[in-house]
Amino acid sequence: MSNVTRMLLGGVRHFTKRYKGEGGVKYGLITYYPRTPDHVDPPIEPTKLLMIQRVKPFKGNPYWQKNVLTLLNLHERSSAIAIVKNTPEMNSMLWEVKHLIKVTPIKCPNGLPKDGDLNGTYLHENGTFMVTHKVAIDPSRIEATEKFTNDWRRLDKETVQRQLRLKWLNPL
Incomplete structure (x- = not known):
């Protein structure tokens, strides 16, 4: 095939130049080029737990991806979620099925729950x-409630209904 035919069938090929400016910061094998020379990234603290939900079908995937979804117990229902630790081993498993799942970091604004x-x-x-922490109830309020419920003079629903029914049947 001639060059002219290739150009007509394949279109024009564009070449892009990579930015190789100065001021890049090396992180291992990766060179990071900040937007401004004095730019500093904010400190990031990763979450301890991740919420995983399957968003693509289980059927039609290779066996190794099905094995990972089965280990996470996401093979039955698409609405099921799994809570996993944010560890390198778990992240490598999730990387294999990243196109099948939705990963949401779990944030605890009220802190972790206490025992019980x-x-x-x-x-x-x-x-x-x-997390809504348990509120301690004042013992005097518990005592007052018990005293009210055990009082024979109180007007509860059954007593009022019975008395009104008797008045309705015998008005005089």
């Missing part, structure tokens, strides 16, 4: 783990 405080926790879809 798990009933007041909720994990949002955006990865926010909310």
Whole structure:
């Protein structure tokens, strides 16, 4: 095939120049070029836990990807989530199936729950783990509530209904 035919069929080939400016910062094998010379990245603290959800179908994937999804227990329902630790071993497993899953870091704005405080926790879809700490109830309030419920003179729903029904049946 001649060069003219290749050009007509293949279009024009564009060559781009890579930016090889000065001021790059070396991080191992990677050279990072900041936008401004005095630019400093903010410190990042990685989260301890990750929330994983499968977004693509399980069917039609190679066996090694199915094995990873099965290990994460994401092979049954697409709405199921898995909570995993943010470790290098787990990240390498997730890297194999990154196109099949959605990874959300879990943030704990109220701190981690204490022992026996798990009933007041909720994990949002955006990865926010909310903890409502148990509130200590004043013993005098508990005593006052018990005294009120055990009082024979109080008007509860059943007593009021019974008395009103009797008045309705015998008005005089």
